[in-house]
Amino acid sequence: MKANSVAVVDVAVSKTEQDEWFVAYHFEEVVERVYFVRNPDSSRLQRWDPLESGYYLAVDSESGDEYVARTDGAGFNSVAFQLDPTYIALRKDYAPFSTFSDGGVSWFTGRFKVCPKSCSSALAFSYNFSMQAPLREHIRLPEQSEHGELNWRESASDGQVVYVGPQALDTSRQDGFETIIDPILPRSLQQRLRQDVPPLTAYFNQRMPPLSERPMLLASFSPTTDGRFGYQGGVVGNQMLLHWYGHSMAERVTAPYFVEDTLWFIAHEFAHLYQAGQFSNEQAWIHEGAAEFMALSYLRSIRTNSSYLNHRLQGAQAKCNTSQDSFEVHYACGLLWAADIDAQIQATYPHGLFFLWYMYVQALADDPYADATQLYFELLAQLTSETFAQQMRTRVALRYEQLPQQAQVPAP
Numbered sequence: 001m002k003a004n005s006v007a008v009v010d011v012a013v014s015k016t017e018q019d020e021w022f023v024a025y026h027f028e029e030v031v032e033r034v035y036f037v038r039n040p041d042s043s044r045l046q047r048w049d050p051l052e053s054g055y056y057l058a059v060d061s062e063s064g065d066e067y068v069a070r071t072d073g074a075g076f077n078s079v080a081f082q083l084d085p086t087y088i089a090l091r092k093d094y095a096p097f098s099t100f101s102d103g104g105v106s107w108f109t110g111r112f113k114v115c116p117k118s119c120s121s122a123l124a125f126s127y128n129f130s131m132q133a134p135l136r137e138h139i140r141l142p143e144q145s146e147h148g149e150l151n152w153r154e155s156a157s158d159g160q161v162v163y164v165g166p167q168a169l170d171t172s173r174q175d176g177f178e179t180i181i182d183p184i185l186p187r188s189l190q191q192r193l194r195q196d197v198p199p200l201t202a203y204f205n206q207r208m209p210p211l212s213e214r215p216m217l218l219a220s221f222s223p224t225t226d227g228r229f230g231y232q233g234g235v236v237g238n239q240m241l242l243h244w245y246g247h248s249m250a251e252r253v254t255a256p257y258f259v260e261d262t263l264w265f266i267a268h269e270f271a272h273l274y275q276a277g278q279f280s281n282e283q284a285w286i287h288e289g290a291a292e293f294m295a296l297s298y299l300r301s302i303r304t305n306s307s308y309l310n311h312r313l314q315g316a317q318a319k320c321n322t323s324q325d326s327f328e329v330h331y332a333c334g335l336l337w338a339a340d341i342d343a344q345i346q347a348t349y350p351h352g353l354f355f356l357w358y359m360y361v362q363a364l365a366d367d368p369y370a371d372a373t374q375l376y377f378e379l380l381a382q383l384t385s386e387t388f389a390q391q392m393r394t395r396v397a398l399r400y401e402q403l404p405q406q407a408q409v410p411a412p
Helices: 187-205 258-274 284-301 306-322 326-346 352-366 372-383 386-401
Strands: 007-015 021-031 033-036 048-050 055-059 066-070 076-083 097-099 105-108 114-116 125-132 138-141 144-147 149-154 161-165 178-181 216-223 230-236 239-246
Touching: 007 114, 021 033, 021 114, 048 055, 097 216, 138 149, 144 149, 161 216, 178 187, 187 216, 187 258, 187 284, 230 258, 239 258, 258 284, 284 306, 284 326, 284 352, 284 372, 306 326, 326 352, 326 372, 326 386, 352 372, 372 386
Parallel strands: 007 125, 178 216, 216 239
Antiparallel strands: 007 021, 021 076, 033 066, 033 114, 048 076, 055 066, 097 105, 105 161, 125 149, 138 144, 138 161, 230 239
């Protein structure tokens, strides 16, 4: 690859009439190893089968990243795999596949991005994606829908979610969202999803920079056979993902606090949508804590059961005090820190934490290469005081220092 040039990787995903899924890669140059950009775990080793003998998947002992190579060490410029297109919850990443009961499937392109030789400079690669499916099925990205085949290009950034299935684009909807909702979800939950979109949109539009693109909502469900159940959400660009998994949803909707938990879940993901991709893996408490607080604020605004809200706050306090898990600290302590930041800002600015985030999103849009953590604390100091901002820095650093060494994050 020439200096300062961009190498192109062809990624062809396909679904057959027999519901078999495949991915095929083609590289411009012969390589001896190909690394994956995103490596939250090593589940590809169990879920991807090379179509030709002589190829294998393994985990690099130094980096922990998954890679593809040949058993004889020879170079190659193409390789293909058969895939397991079922749902798997990845704690640190988006699910590679989410299934719908009507036969539809959505998949996350970020899971399929690879780097010839090394991902140390992943942005030096560009990806020509193609999706092929039976002609009866719709292949959908935001504002795009085709039958049979869809082609697009991406950088090595997060990615997009591609829907393949029977649900067509509905141009008659007036709530500003493209929606793809699993018909197996209880009718009450489907109605909840549709009813909550307009007031949530209005709430966030009044407090955060408006969305620049029409968002897409994908809500899906998959059963499990090991007794696990729960939900997982995420936001990729202008796509909001909501997935429930486990046993019968008809039973779960009658459980205590199901409605309140669902509202919190949706409001949390709405917050991420309006955070406009300003996420930091190193300082995840900033965006996760804010999303938790914004969900709390929305539920307060619609007068949700106060005992439920107290239950959430008490649970966050308990986890923040005792948890040795960095992800629980991001959410639990992050919520409490966000609440304290909100109270401090509200002494001068009525919208509190929302006003900080309004400024933060706008500033990072103007200067996307700014140090996001440093900028966050600079804006916090402007809205409160240098003393308070420094107190928050110290408080955050001290809490993360209490975690096991491997779970710690860099000091803010």
